[in-house]
Amino acid sequence: MMQNAVVQQLRQGGVRVTPQRLAIAEAVLNSSDHPTVQQIHERVQQHFPSMTLATVYSTLGVLSKSGLIQELPFAKQSRYESNVLPHVNLVCVGCGNITDADDGSEIIVRLREQVASETGFQAMWQRVDFHGWCPACTAGQPETASAAD
Numbered sequence: 001m002m003q004n005a006v007v008q009q010l011r012q013g014g015v016r017v018t019p020q021r022l023a024i025a026e027a028v029l030n031s032s033d034h035p036t037v038q039q040i041h042e043r044v045q046q047h048f049p050s051m052t053l054a055t056v057y058s059t060l061g062v063l064s065k066s067g068l069i070q071e072l073p074f075a076k077q078s079r080y081e082s083n084v085l086p087h088v089n090l091v092c093v094g095c096g097n098i099t100d101a102d103d104g105s106e107i108i109v110r111l112r113e114q115v116a117s118e119t120g121f122q123a124m125w126q127r128v129d130f131h132g133w134c135p136a137c138t139a140g141q142p143e144t145a146s147a148a149d
Contacts, residue, residue: 013066023047024059028069034079034089034098072098072127086112089129094137101130 006025010017015025027043028035035043041056060080063069072079072089079098081089086108088101112123133141 009068010066013063013068015062015066015068020044020048020051020055021059021062023051024056025063025068028060028063028080029082031082032100034072034081036077036079038077040080070125070127072129084125086126087128089127090134091129091131092134092137093131094133094140097134099134104128 003022003026006022006029007017009029010021010025015021023044024040027040033039037053037056037060040060041051041053044051044056060069060071064071064080067084069080069082070084072081074091081098081100083100086105088104088108090099090101092098108126108128112126115121116123
């Protein structure tokens with residue numbers, strides 16, 4: 001995403017734009033790897049060596065509240081993504097990579113609408129994760145594993 005587009009998106013989200021916030025936003029918005037706070041911090045420190053983890057955490061909170069990014073809490077640590085549209089996260093239990101699968105997004109939207117219709121619950125957002133093995137990790141798995149294991 002171009003820097004001007006990120007600035008515009010931040011302003012539309014009601015976020016005061018500073019060079020540090022812009023760098024943190026770009027680190028998430030321009031990535032597809034669902035980075036951790038530490039990864040975002042490392043990427044931003046290349047341009048802002050004095051950037052603290054506290055600044056990264058607080059900015060990620062502001063960006064999440066504005067709806068520009070989404071926090072994905074996991075047991076070990078949170079990851080962040082810029083795809084806030086309904087989709088499935090494919091979480092590899094082998095290497096830990098997370099990728100988006102846009103196939104099935106229409107099912108998620110229909111389910112959300114059905115739940116709202118039947119219960120009156122107004123969902124703010126939803127999260128769907130599939131945990132398994134990515135193609136790279138599957139290639140390294142022995143064929144002896146069975147469904148009964």
